[in-house]
Amino acid sequence: MRYFFYYLMFALIVIVILFPMLWTFSLSIKTHPDITSSVPKFIFKPTIANYRGLFTGETGTTSLPSSKPNFPRYFMNGIIISGGATLLAMLLGIPAAYALTRARFKTESSRENLAFTILSFWFGPELAIVLPLYQIYQRAGLIDTYLGLILVYQLIGIPFVVWMCRSYFLDIPVSIEEASRVDGCSVTQSFFRIVLPLAKGGIAATALLTFIFCWNSFVFALVVGGEKTMPVTTGSLSFIRYQAVLWGQMSAAIIVSALPAIILAIFLQKYIVRGLTFGSVKE
Amino acid sequence: MKKWIIAPAILVPILVGVIPFGYGVYLSFTNWRLANPGISFIGLENYFFLFKDQNFWKAVLVSFEYVGLAISIELALGSLIASLLTRNRRGQWFFRAIIIIPLTVAPILLALMWKLMLSTSGGVVNYFLGFLGIQPIAWLADPRVALTTLAFIDAYIYTPFVALILFAGLQSLPRDPYEAALVDGASPFDSFRYITWPLMRPLVLVSVMFRLVISFKIFDTIYATTGGGPGTSTTNLHLWVYLNAFRYGDMAYAMAGAVILYLIIYLLTTIFVRMWKNATSYI
Numbered sequence: 001m002r003y004f005f006y007y008l009m010f011a012l013i014v015i016v017i018l019f020p021m022l023w024t025f026s027l028s029i030k031t032h033p034d035i036t037s038s039v040p041k042f043i044f045k046p047t048i049a050n051y052r053g054l055f056t057g058e059t060g061t062t063s064l065p066s067s068k069p070n071f072p073r074y075f076m077n078g079i080i081i082s083g084g085a086t087l088l089a090m091l092l093g094i095p096a097a098y099a100l101t102r103a104r105f106k107t108e109s110s111r112e113n114l115a116f117t118i119l120s121f122w123f124g125p126e127l128a129i130v131l132p133l134y135q136i137y138q139r140a141g142l143i144d145t146y147l148g149l150i151l152v153y154q155l156i157g158i159p160f161v162v163w164m165c166r167s168y169f170l171d172i173p174v175s176i177e178e179a180s181r182v183d184g185c186s187v188t189q190s191f192f193r194i195v196l197p198l199a200k201g202g203i204a205a206t207a208l209l210t211f212i213f214c215w216n217s218f219v220f221a222l223v224v225g226g227e228k229t230m231p232v233t234t235g236s237l238s239f240i241r242y243q244a245v246l247w248g249q250m251s252a253a254i255i256v257s258a259l260p261a262i263i264l265a266i267f268l269q270k271y272i273v274r275g276l277t278f279g280s281v282k283e
Numbered sequence: 284m285k286k287w288i289i290a291p292a293i294l295v296p297i298l299v300g301v302i303p304f305g306y307g308v309y310l311s312f313t314n315w316r317l318a319n320p321g322i323s324f325i326g327l328e329n330y331f332f333l334f335k336d337q338n339f340w341k342a343v344l345v346s347f348e349y350v351g352l353a354i355s356i357e358l359a360l361g362s363l364i365a366s367l368l369t370r371n372r373r374g375q376w377f378f379r380a381i382i383i384i385p386l387t388v389a390p391i392l393l394a395l396m397w398k399l400m401l402s403t404s405g406g407v408v409n410y411f412l413g414f415l416g417i418q419p420i421a422w423l424a425d426p427r428v429a430l431t432t433l434a435f436i437d438a439y440i441y442t443p444f445v446a447l448i449l450f451a452g453l454q455s456l457p458r459d460p461y462e463a464a465l466v467d468g469a470s471p472f473d474s475f476r477y478i479t480w481p482l483m484r485p486l487v488l489v490s491v492m493f494r495l496v497i498s499f500k501i502f503d504t505i506y507a508t509t510g511g512g513p514g515t516s517t518t519n520l521h522l523w524v525y526l527n528a529f530r531y532g533d534m535a536y537a538m539a540g541a542v543i544l545y546l547i548i549y550l551l552t553t554i555f556v557r558m559w560k561n562a563t564s565y566i
Contacts, residue, residue, distance in 0.1 A: 009367055010374070014381050020396040020439075021384070023407055027399060040407045088295075096292030103286045114289065116556070121296040123552055125500040127524045128541035129300050131534060132307035135315075154295045162292055216389035218503035233391050237507060251399065254392045261387035266380045268387070273447045276386060280489055281448050 021258070028251035035247045050248035054256065069246070071253050074235030077146075078257075081221075081231055082214035084150040089157025089210055094203065096158075097165035098191060102174070115166065119278060122159040126219035129155065137224050144226030152220050157210050160278060164209070167279030168202035169195065205271035212261055232257040304545070311539040317532035329539040339540060341515055342523035345430065346547075349519055350498045352434040353441070357494060358487075360438065361445030368446070369453045382443040390440050394504035397436050398423065423509050426516035433505055433517055437498060445490045452486035485562040492555035499548050520544045 027035055029046040054071045096118075105111040133152060134143070142148030172195055180190040196203070218233040225234060236257060239250035265272070273281055311329055313322045333339050364382065368375060385393060400407050401422040409419040422432045456479065464474045502521045505511065511518035511526060518526065521544060528537035 006367060006370065010378055013364060014378070016439075017381055017385060017443075020393065020400060023400055024396045036405060038405050040405055040410045092292045092295060096289040099286060099288040103288075105286070114293075118293065118296070120549075120552075121300050123496055123548055124300065124304060125521055125524075125541060125544045125548060126502065127521060127528070128307060128538070128545045129303050131524075131528055131538050131541060132310055133299065133303040135310075135534075136303055136306070151295070152299050155300045158292050158296055212387055216387075216391075218389070218391050218506075222506075233389050233503070236392060236395060247399065250395065254395055258388040258392050261389070262384050265383040265387040269376070269379055269383060272383050272386065273451050276444055277448060277489055277493060281451050281486060 021255075021262075024251045024254050027247060028255050030248060032248055035251075050252040051256075053249050054252045069235065069238040069249070069253075071232075071235065071249075071256075074230050074232045074238075074253075075256070077229050077235075078215055078231035078233075080146055081149045081153065081229065082211050084146060085153035085157050085214045086207055086210045088150060089154055089161045090203075090207055092154075093158050093161030094165050097162045098169055098195065100162065100166050101169040102177075115163070118162050119159050121155050122278075124155070127223070130220055130223045134223055143224055144228050146229055148224055149221060149229055152224060153214050153217065156213050156217055160210055160213060160275075161206055163278035163280070164206040164275060165199070165203060165279075167274060167282065168199040168206075171202075172198050202271065205268055205275060208264055208268060209271070209275040212264060215261070307538050308542055310535055311542050313535050315535040315538070317528070317534050325535075329536050332536065333539050333543070338515060338518075339523065342518050342520045342540075343543075343547075345515075345517065346499060346519040346521075346544075349430060349434055349437070349501070349517075350495060352431065353437040353498050354491060354494050356434065356438040357442045357445045358491070360442045361490070362449055364442070364446035365449035365453055368450045379447075382446060385440050386443050386447075389503075391503040391507050393440050394436055394507045397439070398508045401432065424513055426513045429509055429513060429517045433508065436504060436508070437501065440504070441494060441497070445494065448486050448490040449483070452483050456482055481562075485559055488555055488559045488562055492552060492559065495551050495555065496548055499551070500544070520547075 028050050029048065030041070030044055031047050031049065034041050034044045100111065100115055105114075130152070137143045137148050140148075142151075176198075177190045177194055180194050181187075185193065215231070216233065221229070221231050221234045225231070230238070232253070236250065236253050239246040239253060268275070310322070312324060312326055314325050314328075315322045368378065401409075403409065403419055403421050403424065406422075408422070413419070420428065423429050460478045461474055464478060469477070500521050501519065502525070505517055505519065505522055506525070509517045511522045520540060524537045524541045524544065527533050527540065
C-alpha cells in the first residue's frame with residue numbers, strides 16, 4: 001500500500017513534466033484546422049508538413065506576409081553563437097579556475113572574494129548591462145553581429161566555467177601534482193598531463209552545460225542581436241505575427257530547439273546538480 | 284602558478300559587463316532617450332520621478348509577489364519530491380532523468396508550450412478542467428490570475444532544481460547521529476529539528492539564493508506569454524525596464540529602474556551568502 005502511494009506520486013510528477021512536451025509534439029504533427037479547432041483533438045491524421053515547412057520556409061496552411069520565419073538560420077545562429085561563446089569561455093575560464101585553486105593568495109578570504117567577484121558577473125539583471133551596452137555596441141558597430149553576442153555571452157559563460165571547473169580541480173589532491181613536480185614536470189606540464197586528464201569528465205560536462213545556458217539565453221539576443229544573428233529563443237517568437245500565429249510550425253520549432261537539451265539532460269544527470277549550482281553543491 | 288592567469292577571465296566580463304553597467308549608472312543621471320542622441324546631465328531627476336511613479340512601485344510589488352509565490356511553491360514541492368526520491372531506489376535513474384528535462388530546455392520554449400496549452404480557445408487545460416465542471420479560465424488574460432499562472436509556470440521549470448539540490452543533501456546525511464538520537468529516545472520531530480535541519484540548511488539557502496536571483500530577473504517567460512499584461516498585472520521590474528526603454532524610448536529612466544533592480548538583487552544575494560557562510564561554518 002505504501003509503495004502504491006509512492007508510485008502514484010511518481011507517475012503523477014512524470015505526467016505533469018512530460019505532458020507539455022508531448023502535447024506540443026502532438027500540435028507539431030497536426031494540420032492548422034486540427035490545431036485551431038475549438039475542442040482539442042486527440043485523434044487526428046498526423047502530418048509532417050510543419051517540420052517540412054520549418055526547413056523550406058513554406059507556411060502552407062496560412063497566408064503570411066513577406067518576412068517569413070527562417071528557422072534553419074536561427075538554428076545555425078544558435079550553434080555559432082553558443083559554440084563560439086562556449087569556446088571562448090572555456091579558453092579563458094579553465095586557466096583562471098586552475099589558478100584560483102592553486103595559486104598563492106595573501107589570505108584565504110582574498111581568494112574567496114575573487115571567486116565571488118567572478119560569480120557576481122552573473123547576478124546582474126541582463127537589461128541593466130545591455131541597455132548601455134546597446135549604445136556602446138551601436139557606436140562600435142557590434143549590434144547584430146556574432147562577435148558582439150559572443151562577447152556579451154561571456155557574462156554567462158565565464159562565471160559558470162570558472163566555478164564549475166574550480167570545483168572539479170578542488171577534487172584533485174594537490175599531492176599528485178606535487179609528486180609530478182618532483183619528477184621534473186613544469187606547472188604547465190603537470191596541468192596538461194595530470195590535472196586535465198583527471199578532470200576531463202567534469203570539463204566536458206562544463207562545456208556542454210555552458211553551451212546549453214547560452215543556447216537558452218534570451219535577453220541579450222533580444223536587445224543587441226537582430227535579424228541576422230537571431231538564435232532559436234528569440235526566433236521562436238517570430239512565429240507569432242499580427243496576421244496569424246503559425247501554431248503548428250511554432251510547435252515544431254519548439255520541439256526541434258528543445259531536443260538537443262532533452263537528449264543532453266539524460267547523459268548529464270551525474271553533473272547537473274553541480275552544474276546548476278555553479279559547483280557549490282556536490283553529489 | 285601565477286595569479287595573472289586569472290586576469291583575462293576578469294577583464295572580459297569587466298569589458299562587457301562592469302563598464303557598461305557603470306556607464307549605465309551615469310546614463311541614469313541624464314536625459315538619454317532612444318531617439319535623441321544628445322545627452323545632458325540632469326542629476327537625480329530620474330530617481331525622483333521613479334519614487335513618485337505608481338507604475339514603478341507596482342512593478343516592484345509584482346516582482347516580490349512573483350518571487351515569493353514561485354519560491355514557496357518550489358520549496359514545498361521540491362522537498363516533497365526530494366524525500367520521495369530518497370525513499371525509493373528503484374527507478375530512481377529514470378525519474379531523475381525525467382525531472383532534469385525542464386532544467387535544460389530553454390525557459391522561453393517551456394513557457395510557450397504552456398501558452399499553447401492554456402489558450403482560452405481550444406486550450407487543453409481548460410478542456411480537461413471542463414470534465415470536472417470548471418468553467419474556462421483565462422489563465423494568462425485575466426489580470427486576477429495571470430501572475431499566479433506565471434508563478435506556476437516558473438514552478439514547472441524550477442521545482443526540479445530545488446528538488447535535486449535537496450535530494451543531493453538528503454543523500455549525504457550521515458546515519459550515525461540518527462541512530463544515536465533514536466537510542467537517546469528522540470522523537471522524529473527532534474531528529475529533524477536537531478540533525479536534519481542544521482545539516483540541510485546550507486542547501487536550502489543555496490537553492491533559495493539561486494532561485495531569488497533568477498526569479499527576480501526573470502524576463503523571457505513573462506515576455507513570451509503575457510508581455511507584462513493584461514494591463515500592468517504581470518509587469519515585473521525587469522519587464523518595466525524593457526517597456527520603458529524600448530516602448531517609450533526613455534532609456535535613462537529605464538536605466539534608473541534597472542539600477543534599483545540591480546541593488547535589490549545585490550542586497551539579497553549578499554544577505555544570503557552571509558547566511559550561507561554562517562550555516563556552513565560549524566559543519
